[in-house]
Amino acid sequence: MNIEDVREYCLSVKGAEECFPFDETTIVFKVMGKMFAYMGLERRDDGFMLNLKCDPEKAIELREKYECVIPGYHSNKKYWNSIFIEQNMPDDELKYWINHSVEEVIKKLPKKQQAEYAEMKSDSL
Template identity: 35%
Template sequence: MQFEKFRAYCLDKPGAHEEQPLGNDSFYYKLGDMVFAIADKGEEYRLTLKCDPQQAIDLRNTHACVKPGYHINKEHWNTFLMEAVEELPLSPWIDQAYDLTLSKLSKKKRERLGLSA
């Protein structure tokens, strides 16, 4: 998935916004103050997505292009090495990352973001 397509897909999610806290090469996609996806366009283009712990392991065991989260909690995050990921559809994993993050938001935070409780 090309970066612009990934970016548009993430930003199309209700309440999602983008931040660049580490500089020009790292893009964080958040719901409120919680991250659900990270794109790193540095030397090696990679996407890091929040993931259910068991599914994270299963995905790593099934696809060589999926690694434990890069510089982040390896139990709850997977990193997709984009040079080798073309055969793997990412939209379901982005959806899951968003949904997992949304499920962790309090009712008050959801309301502030204009999301249903």
């Protein structure tokens, strides 16, 4: 996936919004007011990097499986991974990890907000 595809996919998540709370070159994607992904809009030497929240055990597995995945850049390395999106991860798998990040955020919300999100998702089906 390229940076535009990642942005489109993140925004396709039910209830997703984008903002720039850190600076004008770091785009943040939120759901229910909580961050599930962020990425720099300036290309690094090693490509564009997407940061996603991840279950701690799965985060380690993902880092071991793909060279393009490293512990979260500028974030809690236990719960966040950084993925170089232009490297060797298949698009379907990257989409899976974006969805996983959303799930990780939702499950940490209070039960009432979890129910609101579930209702919002079911209304769109």
